[in-house]
Amino acid sequence: MPVLLLQILVFGAYTLALVFLAGEAFNWKEDRRLFYVGGNRITLIPMVGTFVATWMSAASVLGYTMWLYADGYVAFTGSVNGWLIGLVLMPFIVRKLRASRALSLPQWLGDTFGDPRLRSLSALALIGAYTFYMVIQFRAFGTIVATLLDIKVLVASALVYLFVLYTTFGGLPSVARSDTLNLSLIVGGVTLAAVTLLGKAGSLGAVHAAMAGRAPEMLHPWTEGWSPLVTTLMMLSWGLGVAANPQYAIRLLSARTTRDAYNTLALSSLIIGVIYAGLTILGLSAFVLFPGVRAASDELAFTRLFSLALPPVPALALFLAVLAAAVSTANSQLLLAACSLCYDLGAREGRNRGDLVTEDRFLFKNRLAIAGIATAALALSQFRLPGVLLIGRYSWTVVAICFFLPLYVIRSPRPRALFVPLSAALLLHLFLTVFMRLLPELALLPALALEGVLYFRPWRKGP
Amino acid sequence: MKPARPLSIETRIKVILTAIAIGLTGLTVGTALTQGLLERTGEARLLLETARSAAGGLSAAQVEPLLERLSPFWKEASPGIPAETVRSTDGKEWRFTLDRSRIWNALVYRQRYVLVAGLIGLLVAVELAVFLAYSLTRPMKVLAWGCEQMRSGRWVRLPTLSRTPYELEALNEAFNGMVEDLKRWQDFQKQAARVERLAALGSVAAAVAHEVKNPLASMRIHLDLLKGRLPAGEKESVAILGTELDRLNQTVSQLLSYARPRPPLFGPVDARELLGWIASMTDTPCRLAGVQQSWAVEEGCPPLWGDEQQLKQVMLNLVLNAVGAQPEGGRVDLATRREGTYVAIRVSDTGPGIPPELLERVFDPFFTTRPDGTGLGLSIVHRIVEGHGGRVSVETSERGTVFTLLLPTAPPEKKES
Numbered sequence: 009m010p011v012l013l014l015q016i017l018v019f020g021a022y023t024l025a026l027v028f029l030a031g032e033a034f035n036w037k038e039d040r041r042l043f044y045v046g047g048n049r050i051t052l053i054p055m056v057g058t059f060v061a062t063w064m065s066a067a068s069v070l071g072y073t074m075w076l077y078a079d080g081y082v083a084f085t086g087s088v089n090g091w092l093i094g095l096v097l098m099p100f101i102v103r104k105l106r107a108s109r110a111l112s113l114p115q116w117l118g119d120t121f122g123d124p125r126l127r128s129l130s131a132l133a134l135i136g137a138y139t140f141y142m143v144i145q146f147r148a149f150g151t152i153v154a155t156l157l158d159i160k161v162l163v164a165s166a167l168v169y170l171f172v173l174y175t176t177f178g179g180l181p182s183v184a185r186s187d188t189l190n191l192s193l194i195v196g197g198v199t200l201a202a203v204t205l206l207g208k209a210g211s212l213g214a215v216h217a218a219m220a221g222r223a224p225e226m227l228h229p230w231t232e233g234w235s236p237l238v239t240t241l242m243m244l245s246w247g248l249g250v251a252a253n254p255q256y257a258i259r260l261l262s263a264r265t266t267r268d269a270y271n272t273l274a275l276s277s278l279i280i281g282v283i284y285a286g287l288t289i290l291g292l293s294a295f296v297l298f299p300g301v302r303a304a305s306d307e308l309a310f311t312r313l314f315s316l317a318l319p320p321v322p323a324l325a326l327f328l329a330v331l332a333a334a335v336s337t338a339n340s341q342l343l344l345a346a347c348s349l350c351y352d353l354g355a356r357e358g359r360n361r362g363d364l365v366t367e368d369r370f371l372f373k374n375r376l377a378i379a380g381i382a383t384a385a386l387a388l389s390q391f392r393l394p395g396v397l398l399i400g401r402y403s404w405t406v407v408a409i410c411f412f413l414p415l416y417v418i419r420s421p422r423p424r425a426l427f428v429p430l431s432a433a434l435l436l437h438l439f440l441t442v443f444m445r446l447l448p449e450l451a452l453l454p455a456l457a458l459e460g461v462l463y464f465r466p467w468r469k470g471p
Numbered sequence: 472m473k474p475a476r477p478l479s480i481e482t483r484i485k486v487i488l489t490a491i492a493i494g495l496t497g498l499t500v501g502t503a504l505t506q507g508l509l510e511r512t513g514e515a516r517l518l519l520e521t522a523r524s525a526a527g528g529l530s531a532a533q534v535e536p537l538l539e540r541l542s543p544f545w546k547e548a549s550p551g552i553p554a555e556t557v558r559s560t561d562g563k564e565w566r567f568t569l570d571r572s573r574i575w576n577a578l579v580y581r582q583r584y585v586l587v588a589g590l591i592g593l594l595v596a597v598e599l600a601v602f603l604a605y606s607l608t609r610p611m612k613v614l615a616w617g618c619e620q621m622r623s624g625r626w627v628r629l630p631t632l633s634r635t636p637y638e639l640e641a642l643n644e645a646f647n648g649m650v651e652d653l654k655r656w657q658d659f660q661k662q663a664a665r666v667e668r669l670a671a672l673g674s675v676a677a678a679v680a681h682e683v684k685n686p687l688a689s690m691r692i693h694l695d696l697l698k699g700r701l702p703a704g705e706k707e708s709v710a711i712l713g714t715e716l717d718r719l720n721q722t723v724s725q726l727l728s729y730a731r732p733r734p735p736l737f738g739p740v741d742a743r744e745l746l747g748w749i750a751s752m753t754d755t756p757c758r759l760a761g762v763q764q765s766w767a768v769e770e771g772c773p774p775l776w777g778d779e780q781q782l783k784q785v786m787l788n789l790v791l792n793a794v795g796a797q798p799e800g801g802r803v804d805l806a807t808r809r810e811g812t813y814v815a816i817r818v819s820d821t822g823p824g825i826p827p828e829l830l831e832r833v834f835d836p837f838f839t840t841r842p843d844g845t846g847l848g849l850s851i852v853h854r855i856v857e858g859h860g861g862r863v864s865v866e867t868s869e870r871g872t873v874f875t876l877l878l879p880t881a882p883p884e885k886k887e888s
Binding site for chain 2: 010013016019023024027032034036157158159163164166170171173174177364365368
């Protein structure tokens with residue numbers, strides 16, 4: 009069978025699986041709690057599915073693998089290590105979050121500090137961060153499919169756009185069900201590709217030996233270009249961004265029980281570890297077997313490299329894993345962005361639960377917002393924007409400024425005391441990244457420090 | 472074993488539209504590929520025949536470049552498998568088989584946009600199915616909600632949904648019509664039960680009042696006789712006793728007039744005279760309570776058809792009630808307005824209003840919120856107005872209460888004519 013036909017048939021099979029496994033988009037008895045947090049009744053398996061699938065974005069699968077291919081283990085120190093720090097911190101906020109009945113993190117923030125301005129400000133930040141992060145997902149998959157099938161990127165991106173729209177229309181229950189399918193595709197695709205490539209390379213030892221001979225600097229956790237301090241700061245910033253990311257916090261809030269939330273974190277860390285190990289094998293083995301593959305973008309280089317390095321079926325499984333990662337991350341972010349727009353920033357009547365008809369109208373508006381935000385992200389994905397990981401850095405650092413301090417540091421919130429520190433921190437971050445040309449993750453730390461100093465005001469005596 | 476849950480409308484429509492999308496894509500692409508394959512095979516055979524006939528008159532060296540033109544469709548055949556042959560004049564033979572895989576790849580590549588469009592079409596069809604199902608199930612969902620509300624005793628009116636098919640809108644309207652009929656029927660039943668209850672109460676009240684009224688009269692006479700004989704120190708107690716006896720007598724009289732009202736003596740009653748009389752009668756209590764009073768009769772207001780004495784009693788009860796509702800002072804306004812063959816008389820005050828939960832009971836006998844009230848004033852108003860073929864209604868809010876009497880302007884015979 010022609011490979012092209014096989015690829016299209018596989019994407020078709022994925023479409024059908026998604027359509028019939030994601031369940032119904034319009035639940036018969038839905039309300040905003042079911043739509044946003046699955047009625048706080050999501051059980052362990054779909055919880056793990058949605059947590060890990062959301063974690064593994066196209067940026068992780070593709071960006072990390074290509075960084076590893078280009079620079080070696082510094083990619084692990086600079087990104088994955090940081091993300092895992094974020095994962096380690098998460099158990100500390102489970103009880104704090106679950107004590108609240110909030111439906112969104114901006115709501116939690118506004119309620120905790122008794123300040124509606126905080127809710128609006130953080131909601132605005134989330135809409136911006138998530139819309140841009142979705143651009144990565146659309147662009148990554150769009151470029152891969154466009155290269156594979158030799159079609160226009162816009163047509164290929166439209167595919168992932170439709171997948172994302174379909175799974176998000178049903179709210180978190182539909183996202184969680186489709187994410188379970190996506191996770192199995194990610195694990196299966198990455199594992200099959202990694203095993204095939206490792207078979208070609210011999211063993212991990214052989215890969216390391218080849219690297220030691222050809223490019224020994226790639227085995228070091230940091231390169232000459234990046235000092236240990238910069239790498240550590242970068243790692244720390246990624247960690248803080250992930251730890252405070254509402255897309256994970258909202259999942260902890262949606263779990264049926266607190267125990268399920270803790271178990272989700274434990275099981276997810278195992279699966280995430282397996283996937284990162286697979287991606288590490290892929291990146292390093294590809295460097296050893298097919299060095300020097302370069303292209304205009306990471307997405308293009310990834311497609312060329314693995315089309316070359318892998319036989320058609322494992323390559324297709326890997327590209328399907330990128331699709332699954334893109335869909336699962338984008339739908340989660342799309343849902344949160346729509347929630348911020350309609351629930352946190354929306355009209356006053358949107359903030360309280362109404363009768364069935366009002367609720368129905370409110371959720372319909374959410375679906376229109378989902379379509380609107382996804383369309384905006386699709387349009388932005390067609391423009392020339394910074395690289396995949398750079399967009400991710402901007403997004404996560406803004407999220408970290410909004411939520412890290414209130415989630416992890418502040419124990420006794422003072423009413424209406426956070427708005428000014430938070431606004432000042434966001435402005436400082438903007439100044440440092442745009443005018444001082446500092447990397448977003450390096451600008452995060454002074455911004456967080458300013459937020460902390462302005463909030464705690466250590467120069468003041470007593471409470 | 473728990474029976475399987477039936478498929479939802481959304482799933483059914485999704486299945487149908489997905490099948491249509493797959494079918495159409497399959498048909499379009501299948502036709503295009505089959506046609507392409509037939510055409511390419513035909514072209515390949517024609518090319519081979521041309522090469523074969525040309526090769527018959529050429530040497531091997533001349534045939535070689537000719538055969539290169541066969542390469543997009545034909546490949547050299549392995550020995551032992553059936554193949555097409557081309558021979559040169561010097562006897563060299565070439566064996567070829569159709570390169571179907573290459574032809575297929577080329578065809579699929581040419582049709583790749585159609586295939587992707589089919590995939591996109593499939594997704595669009597599914598998303599359309601979702602919204603189609605939504606537009607169909609939304610009115611049903613609202614209807615089911617309405618039924619549940621009714622079952623739990625809450626009267627609801629289903630809202631008109633935008634962009635709903637007219638068939639479902641008709642279902643919605645039918646439900647609302649049914650609710651209105653049921654509500655009317657329930658109101659009627661309530662009214663009938665109230666009339667029955669009041670009739671029974673009236674009979675008992677009349678009997679009791681009759682039995683009490685005579686001993687009361689006797690007690691009053693003997694108290695008056697005693698008053699002259701008692702020492703000065705005891706006179707105050709006797710005066711209190713007398714006041715209380717009078718109050719009791721008034722209550723019994725009211726009870727009797729409620730339970731056994733005398734038949735009305737109908738005749739024309741001038742609204743201006745009626746309201747003027749009321750204003751003068753209630754002037755003192757209004758001043759004492761700090762209540763401002765005003766009255767106005769619409770120009771050309773026709774006379775009412777009723778019993779003047781009974782109507783005076785009605786108006787007196789309403790105005791005194793309004794004054795009593797404003798102990799801190801306020802306003803009482805009387806006004807008339809013609810409404811067809813009726814005259815509407817409005818008695819409005821600026822008091823704190825009646826709590827909504829008590830509104831239904833204000834015309835019930837013995838229902839009062841004032842410690843010194845008998846609870847018969849408004850019941851008598853209701854009974855007299857109904858006896859005149861009129862209606863009394865009440866509207867209340869935190870800014871005040873308005874009682875509206877609707878009284879006929881002509882006797883029933885004239886009205887019919």
